[in-house]
Each structure stands twice: as structure tokens, then as C-alpha cells.
Amino acid sequence: MDELLREALGEIAATSTVAILKDVEVRWLGKKGRLTSLLKELGGLPPEERKARGQALNALKQAIEEAVDIRRGEVTRAEAEARAADERIDPTLPGTPVAAGRLHPLTRVVDEVEDVFERMGFHILDYPEAEREAFNFDHLNIPADHPARDTQDTFYLPDGNVLRTHTSPGQVRAMRELTPPFRAIFPGRVYRCEATDASHEHTFHQVEGLMIDRSVSIANMLSSMMTLLEGVFRRKVEVRLRPGFFPFVEPGFELDLRCMVCGGSGCPVCKRSGWVELLPCGLVNPNVIRAGGLDPAHWEGWAFGLGLSRLVMMRYGIDDIRWLMAGDLRFARQF
Numbered sequence: 001m002d003e004l005l006r007e008a009l010g011e012i013a014a015t016s017t018v019a020i021l022k023d024v025e026v027r028w029l030g031k032k033g034r035l036t037s038l039l040k041e042l043g044g045l046p047p048e049e050r051k052a053r054g055q056a057l058n059a060l061k062q063a064i065e066e067a068v069d070i071r072r073g074e075v076t077r078a079e080a081e082a083r084a085a086d087e088r089i090d091p092t093l094p095g096t097p098v099a100a101g102r103l104h105p106l107t108r109v110v111d112e113v114e115d116v117f118e119r120m121g122f123h124i125l126d127y128p129e130a131e132r133e134a135f136n137f138d139h140l141n142i143p144a145d146h147p148a149r150d151t152q153d154t155f156y157l158p159d160g161n162v163l164r165t166h167t168s169p170g171q172v173r174a175m176r177e178l179t180p181p182f183r184a185i186f187p188g189r190v191y192r193c194e195a196t197d198a199s200h201e202h203t204f205h206q207v208e209g210l211m212i213d214r215s216v217s218i219a220n221m222l223s224s225m226m227t228l229l230e231g232v233f234r235r236k237v238e239v240r241l242r243p244g245f246f247p248f249v250e251p252g253f254e255l256d257l258r259c260m261v262c263g264g265s266g267c268p269v270c271k272r273s274g275w276v277e278l279l280p281c282g283l284v285n286p287n288v289i290r291a292g293g294l295d296p297a298h299w300e301g302w303a304f305g306l307g308l309s310r311l312v313m314m315r316y317g318i319d320d321i322r323w324l325m326a327g328d329l330r331f332a333r334q335f
């Protein structure tokens with residue numbers, strides 16, 4: 001008996017995992033285990049020997065069971081500890097950097113402009129960049145012999161359409177689509193076939209704004225412009241209004257903004273003048289109202305075409321328009 005017990009305890013102590021311990025347990029205590037076979041043999045013994053041997057075997061069985069239980073506790077704990085050590089988080093390890101995306105400064109300013117105008121009750125509309133020549137020019141009171149149509153300024157597409165040279169076609173489209181009175185802005189990308197420099201780019205951004213009502217005023221237009229500019233710059237801005245001729249407005253104005261890059265002392269963005277031409281604006285020409293399908297005897301409007309790229313440059317102090325479309329990540333990461 002002692003021999004058997006020593007053997008069993010030795011095997012149990014040598015186990016290192018719960019699975020191996022289970023094998024040992026089955027080998028000794030299972031249905032076909034060594035101890036079970038010995039217990040089965042009891043029946044063949046003479047009655048006087050049976051009792052003593054039975055007691056001894058049962059004591060042995062109990063001792064093995066206890067040893068298995070204790071060992072199971074030990075290896076279970078050891079396994080759990082090994083697993084924990086394996087999975088432990090080391091907070092001192094350097095992390096994996098997450099590359100955060102950023103909004104392009106143009107996107108940011110467009111969002112701000114849309115926000116300001118939405119609060120003033122404007123619709124925000126989107127119109128095609130490839131535009132019919134009629135919408136880009138004729139309906140805006142720009143006659144066929146106007147120099148703006150020159151191929152040096154306009155990209156003509158093979159199908160006879162043009163890449164819109166301004167966002168103004170939205171004026172006529174909006175008048176045809178919406179029921180007056182209404183107010184709307186149309187932000188978007190425009191194209192000019194011209195040489196590029198610090199303040200000229202072949203692809204740039206504008207926001208067109210239009211308000212149509214029974215009666216509108218220059219004062220109302222100016223106050224909307226000031227709300228916009230102060231909303232974007234978040235401080236007082238200085239503007240001046242000059243008479244300007246644009247075929248689609250009558251009277252027309254040129255709204256200049258005191259250069260926010262140099263503060264008025266002169267820089268490449270303001271061409272050393274201290275002022276930046278920010279937007280043409282004015283009362284909508286009756287011919288354009290007519291092209292929009294409305295009767296100029298009953299409806300008036302004011303409109304503006306804001307140079308969004310210039311506005312972005314003023315807002316962030318960018319001194320070369322070409323950065324905006326350059327796709328240079330070193331530029332984009334600064335915002």
C-alpha cells in the first residue's frame with residue numbers, strides 16, 4: 001500500500017498542467033484505473049482478508065483523491081498566473097501613433113460661411129461645375145462678344161459646355177427652381193484659364209449669394225456681408241464699397257476688405273495696396289431676373305459672388321493661393 005501511495009503521489013506531484021493531472025487521475029481512479037481494478041479484485045478474496053484490504057484500499061483511494069484535489073488547485077493557480085503574466089499590459093510601452101485626419105482650411109471656412117448664412121435663413125444649394133454656356137454667360141447678361149468669354153479665360157469642354165468661371169449661374173438656376181421670396185447661397189469650385197501666381201489660380205472657390213424679394217436694399221445686402229465677414233473672422237473687419245461694373249448687377253459694387261494678412265501695410269496678397277477685392281455685389285440686373293423666369297416689375301434681388309479662396313487666405317494668413325490646391329500635406333497639417 002505504501003508503495004502504491006508513494007508512486008501515485010510522485011506522479012501527481014510531477015504534473016504541471018490541469019490536463020496532465022486529469023490523465024494521472026484517470027490512470028489511478030478512473031473506471032479502468034489501477035485502484036479501481038484492485039477494488040474489483042476484493043470480491044475474489046476470502047472474507048477474513050477482504051475487510052482489512054478493503055479498508056486499506058479505501059484509505060489509499062481517499063489519500064490519492066485528496067492529493068489530486070490539492071494539486072489541481074496548485075496547477076490551476078499556476079496556469080492562471082502564467083496567463084496573466086503573458087497578457088499583462090505594460091503602460092510604459094510606447095503606443096502606436098494614430099494619424100488623425102484634418103479638415104482642409106477651405107472646408108473649414110465653407111462650413112463657417114454656411115453656418116452664418118443658415119442662421120440668416122439662407123438655403124445652401126449645389127450646382128454643376130460643368131455648366132451650359134447660356135447659364136454661365138447669356139442668362140447673366142454677359143453678351144456673346146464679352147471679353148470674359150475669351151478662350152483665354154474660359155475652359156471650353158469638347159461637348160460645348162464650359163467649366164463654370166463663377167458660381168453666378170446658380171442665381172438663374174435658383175430663380176427657376178425656388179418659389180420667391182427666397183434667399184440662398186451656392187458655394188463651389190470655379191475655373192479660369194489663366195496664368196497662376198500668388199493671387200491667381202486656375203481652380204478656386206467662390207460662394208454666390210442671392211436674395212429675391214418684393215423689395216430689397218443695398219443696406220440689407222451690406223449688413224448680410226458684414227454678418228458673414230465678422231462671423232468668419234470673429235472680429236471687427238474694415239470694408240469699403242466702390243462702384244463696380246458687372247453685367248449681372250445694376251447698380252454694381254466692389255466690396256474690398258482691409259487686408260487681414262498684412263493689416264493694410266501691403267503684401268503680395270493685397271498686391272501692396274492694403275485692400276483685397278473680396279466680392280462683387282449689387283442689385284440683380286432685371287435681365288437676369290427675367291432669365292430666371294421672374295417678372296422684374298414684381299421681384300427684386302441682391303447678389304454677391306464671394307472669393308472664397310481669398311477669404312480663406314485672409315482668415316489664416318496664407319500668402320499664396322497656390323497652397324490651397326497644391327495637395328501638400330505639410331501645408332494641410334498646419335490647420
Ligand SMILES: [Zn+2]
Binds near residue numbers: 265267269
Ligand atoms: Zn496685405
